[in-house]
Amino acid sequence: MPEKNQTPAQEPAAESTPRRRQARGERRIAQLLxxxxxxxxxxxxxxxxxxxxxxxxxxxxxxxxxxxxNKEAIAIELGDRLMHEMRETYGEALAPVDAATPLAEAVGSAVDRFIAFNCRHPVFFALMHGPDIPGRIAEEHDALHATLLLRIETLLTSLLPGTPPADVARTAHVCLGVYKSGLELVLAHQGAEREAYVQELKNVLVRYLEPLAAARTA
Amino acid sequence: MPEKNQTPAQEPAAESTPRRRQARGERRIAQLLxxxxxxxxxxxxxxxxxxxxxxxxxxxxxxxxxxxxNKEAIAIELGDRLMHEMRETYGEALAPVDAATPLAEAVGSAVDRFIAFNCRHPVFFALMHGPDIPGRIAEEHDALHATLLLRIETLLTSLLPGTPPADVARTAHVCLGVYKSGLELVLAHQGAEREAYVQELKNVLVRYLEPLAAARTA
Amino acid sequence: MPEKNQTPAQEPAAESTPRRRQARGERRIAQLLxxxxxxxxxxxxxxxxxxxxxxxxxxxxxxxxxxxxNKEAIAIELGDRLMHEMRETYGEALAPVDAATPLAEAVGSAVDRFIAFNCRHPVFFALMHGPDIPGRIAEEHDALHATLLLRIETLLTSLLPGTPPADVARTAHVCLGVYKSGLELVLAHQGAEREAYVQELKNVLVRYLEPLAAARTA
Amino acid sequence: MPEKNQTPAQEPAAESTPRRRQARGERRIAQLLxxxxxxxxxxxxxxxxxxxxxxxxxxxxxxxxxxxxNKEAIAIELGDRLMHEMRETYGEALAPVDAATPLAEAVGSAVDRFIAFNCRHPVFFALMHGPDIPGRIAEEHDALHATLLLRIETLLTSLLPGTPPADVARTAHVCLGVYKSGLELVLAHQGAEREAYVQELKNVLVRYLEPLAAARTA
DNA sequence: GATGAATGAGGATTCATTCAT
DNA sequence: TATGAATGAATCCTCATTCAT
Structure with a gap:
């Protein structure tokens, strides 16, 4: 998009050709992805x-x-674009939470948005769904994983101020794991049952975090 | 060759052969598994x-x-044997819980035993670690999954009497999902950090189930 | 061949089956080579x-x-078998030369035998025909090359006693190079012309080595 | 883009374009080669x-x-240009030898110049390093080969007057083969060892040709 | 039962070459 | 001219499975 605004009317033909080629490539990439x-x-x-x-x-x-x-590069690019769209849609952090927001609300909206994103991009789950070999995370999914963790950590830091970073990291890992397994269940169901699973996922997370968050208000 | 030289002429061939063959078959199967x-x-x-x-x-x-x-049959048989051993070791239900046992204790011991079992049989995780295709559970892992669910449901039924079966089933699915993701984290770490993850896993489950269990005492 | 002479008449059937299998494999390998x-x-x-x-x-x-x-392994095995046959046919050293043998005769017979071997096994040349990238010798051809060099060095050592090893090695490299290029020419021609090239190859080598050999008689 | 801005409006387009195109084409070809x-x-x-x-x-x-x-054409053109430069640098024949020049000197200088040329143009060896298929010379290298042979034949004719053309041709083939294999050894070494191989290459050729040259003086 | 040879379609990847722009 | 996207057959190699022995 930045190159579109330069010399808009001076060299119309000389430039359109390479532009079109590039455009074709971009389209192909999108199509392949x-x-x-x-x-x-x-x-x-x-x-x-x-x-x-x-x-x-x-x-x-x-x-x-x-x-x-190679195949890996496709997965990586796909993951990058998904993360990019996620950032564009939902902002840099998972949610800008201020101290006044109740935990349930913050978690609920984060989960809702995550799930909405997943429903829009079912691949997301396939890419996130990590390691073939337990304990090892494939490179392809690494970046995705790391980015998600970072987002969750950011949210948690605002929710649980004063918590040691190591604990925040651990909690983020747990939340991501819970979220992934919850998402699997949500996607495996339809209609009311799906909604029920969404609610359960929120329940798990909120109840897990509540005692930790209680420390800050106390 | 070592089996060829044992009891060469004592047993009548007509009887010993099938028995020995069966025994050898069992050994082969165990070896293959x-x-x-x-x-x-x-x-x-x-x-x-x-x-x-x-x-x-x-x-x-x-x-x-x-x-x-075929390959699938191997995984299925392996899963069957694991579930069998689990039943033999820990009894038919996950834990025989009476109303007096505190929830934290019941969940804690169930998690500890589950994890101990996994450490003894690392395949368990590999088999449980389900679907390549998100949302679908592969046949190989199906039986394993179902059995685990059943065990959890049994435990939940005793913990949450009077809960509608559909809710119990849903809760069991959630617990299993949480457990699987927690196990992944536990296995990915060592020493103190592993212990910390074990504790977190227990926390997640206990806090999730507590409000549900509260209904029964009330 | 060593396994053929054990228990020749005691267990005829029990052993023929695996033997036949192995034989089939051997035949396949030969066929593939x-x-x-x-x-x-x-x-x-x-x-x-x-x-x-x-x-x-x-x-x-x-x-x-x-x-x-992989492909390389085929070339290596092929080379090994060729070297093996060469040793079996012509003995460990290129030629057991005593001091009385005239140089021309020693070289002539070595060349004749080398060429006869090559005509019997045209691959030999293809394998010997070394590096795609100048200066680098591919692993596949390495062993072949090394073995040939060794044979030539052995011959040279008997022809040129008292020559420093480094010089013998260099001379051997030169002789092998000359031989390879001569062989190419020989194989590219037929009949009388081929014979003429054989003679030229001998001439090159004899004239090259004569002054070096002269030192020993002197 | 640098070529776009030179002489933008001075030359009539009808004339400058083809000339410039040709020049650009030449540059492209050189660049590609x-x-x-x-x-x-x-x-x-x-x-x-x-x-x-x-x-x-x-x-x-x-x-x-x-x-x-196609690829072959590139190799052929590259070979042509190399031969052209060789002719430009060293003259039409390998060396203008008169009867008074000692053989060793003539051969030595020819080898030195050949090697110098190769060091200046390492491709030369890659192209000369002929047939993938033993006995057959690939088309790409054919012209190169033929030209080199011609040069050597010319030299030999002046060195060995009165020799039947068929013999000269055969001798030239042998010399080229020897040279190619010697060059391979020379390029594979460095410093003093390389010099030693150069000397050996000269020795081989001189000793091979000496008896032939002796006939003319006799 | 046991063996290991045999299969052949399918995996990722490359490459000389062509073609629309 | 120049571009770079497009091709598709060919590369090496793997694997679940079968079959003669």
């Missing part, structure tokens, strides 16, 4: 094949490799 | 190859398929 | 594809990989 | 990819194909 998202969702990241992604995108395998060096 | 456990642990279920399992067991691929029709 | 030799000859080592080798051998690609981990 | 040389040197001809050459030259693959129909 979309296809990758679909494939990741339906088969999982591990089982997804680059050929399947290319096929889904309606291009040849070679085209995919013109834009991404 | 052990190998499968090792491979699942080090590479994850999806990436585990049947050839690798056979190699680890010191037998040929053909032998593996004499006892298991 | 033969196919590889043909492909290496017609397309060169670098351009040879494992699929082409498998096709030439009339087996599936998977079968090839049951016996060889 | 330089890049190809670098890639051939570092990976060898066979393994060199046209994409890599284009990348090294800083142009797109399409541009490369605007000037060369």
């Amino acid at each position: 979309e296809a990758a998202a679909a494939v990741f969702c339906s088969t999982g990241y591990t089982a997804a094949s680059t050929n399947a992604i290319a096929r889904e995108a309606g291009v040849s395998p070679g085209t995919l490799y013109q834009f991404f060096p | 052990e190998a499968a456990a090792a491979v699942f642990c080090s590479t994850g279920y999806t990436a585990a190859s049947t050839n690798a399992i056979a190699r680890e067991a010191g037998v040929s691929p053909g032998t593996l398929y004499q006892f298991f029709p | 033969e196919a590889a030799a043909a492909v290496f000859c017609s397309t060169g080592y670098t351009a040879a594809s494992t699929n082409a080798i498998a096709r030439e051998a009339g087996v599936s690609p998977g079968t090839l990989y049951q016996f060889f981990p | 330089e890049a190809a040389a670098a890639v051939f040197c570092s990976t060898g001809y066979t393994a060199a990819s046209t994409n890599a050459i284009a990348r090294e030259a800083g142009v797109s693959p399409g541009t490369l194909y605007q000037f060369f129909p």
Whole structure:
């Protein structure tokens, strides 16, 4: 977008050609990422094949490799874009919480927004859904994981001021784990049952955090 | 070759052969399952190859398929045996809880035993660590999952009498999810930090269940 | 061959089955190596594809990989067998030269035997024909190269006693280089012209070594 | 972009454009050949990819194909230019030898110049380093080979007057082969060892040719 | 039962080359 | 001219599974 505003009327033809080429590339990348998202969702990241992604995108395998060096890079770029959109939509921190906001409300709205985001981007869960090998987190999902943790830590720091950083980190890990497992349940259900699971997820988190937050008001 | 030289002429062949064959079969199965456990642990279920399992067991691929029709069957049998051992060790229900046992104690001991079991059988986590495809639970892990749920439901029913079954089921799903994510964190750490995560896991569960349990005493 | 002489008549059936299996494997390996030799000859080592080798051998690609981990291993095994046959046919050293043998005769017979061997095994040249990248010798050809050098050094040591090892090594390298280039020319021609090139190759080597050998008689 | 701003309005477009285009084309070709040389040197001809050459030259693959129909053509043109420079630097024949020049001197200076040329143009060796397929000389290297042979034949004709052309041709082939293998050894070493190999190369050639040259003086 | 050879489709990735812009 | 996107066959290699022995 920054390049659009320079010399708007002087060199119309000389520049449109490379611009169009670039635009085509951008479109292809978007198209490939979309296809990758679909494939990741339906088969999982591990089982997804680059050929399947290319096929889904309606291009040849070679085209995919013109834009991404390997499968991992696709996952990483997809994760980056998701995190970017999340930041754009919901701001830098998970939620700007001031001391007056009740915990239940803060957590509730964070969960609602997280879940809404996931429903809009089902891949998110597939990418977040981490390690094939217990205890090890694959690189592809690492950045996503780290970013989410950071967001949660930021929220927790504002909710639980004065807590030692190590404890905040641990609590953030726990919350993320709880959230991931809750999300799995939410996505596995529909309608009223889904709503019930959303409520349960909020309950778990709020009840877990309440005693910790109580320290600050005390 | 060691088994060839034992009792060469004493037993009537017609009787000893099938019995011995059966015994040998059992040994082979145990050997294969052990190998499968090792491979699942080090590479994850999806990436585990049947050839690798056979190699680890010191037998040929053909032998593996004499006892298991496919990879999935191995995981299922492994899960069955784990659940069997769990039942044998800890009894039919997760814990025989009477009304007098404080919730924290009941949950604490259940978590401790669960974790102890996992440390004794690291595959457990690999098998439990479910779906490659978000929202869908793979068949291999299905039985395991169902059994665990049942155990948790049994415990919850005794903890929360009078709760509608649908709510108990939902709560059990949530608890299992929380437990799985907590276990992941526990296994990813060592020493004091691991202990801290164990405590947090207990906290999450106790605080989540407390208000529900309160209803019964009231 | 060593296993054939044990218990020749006691257990005829119990042992023939695994033996046959092994024999099948050996035959496959031989067949694959033969196919590889043909492909290496017609397309060169670098351009040879494992699929082409498998096709030439009339087996599936998977079968090839049951016996060889990769293309390089095929070349190495092929080289090993060639060196083995060379040793079996011509003895450990290139030629057992005593001081009385005239240089021309020693070199002539060594060249003749080398060339005869190459005509019997055209791959030999393809494998010997070294580095794609000047100055670097690929691992596949390394062992072959080293063995040939050793043989030449042994011959030279007997021809040129008292020469410093470093000089012998250098001379051996030169002789091998000359031989390789001469062989290329020999193989590229037929009939009388080929014979003429054989003679020239001998001339080059004899004239090169004569002054060095003169030192010993003096 | 630097070429866009020179002489923007002075020359009539109809005339300057084709001339400038030609000049630009020449520069492009030189640039591509330089890049190809670098890639051939570092990976060898066979393994060199046209994409890599284009990348090294800083142009797109399409541009490369605007000037060369395929990879082979690049090698051929590169070889042509090398031979051209060789002719420009060292004259039409390898060396203008008169009867008075001692053989050792003539050969020594020819070898020295050849080697110097190779050190200035490392691709030369990569291109000369002929056939992937033993016995067959690839088209790419054919012209190079033929030109070198011609030069050597010319030299030999002056050194060995009265020798039948077929013998001269054969001798030239042998000399070229010896030179190529010697060059490989020279390039593979450094410092004093390299010098020693240069000397050995000269020895081989001189001793090989001496008896042939002796005939003329006799 | 046990073996290990055999399969062949499918995995990721590369590359010479073409083509619309 | 120049670009870079597009191709698709070919590369090496793996793996669940079968089958003759």
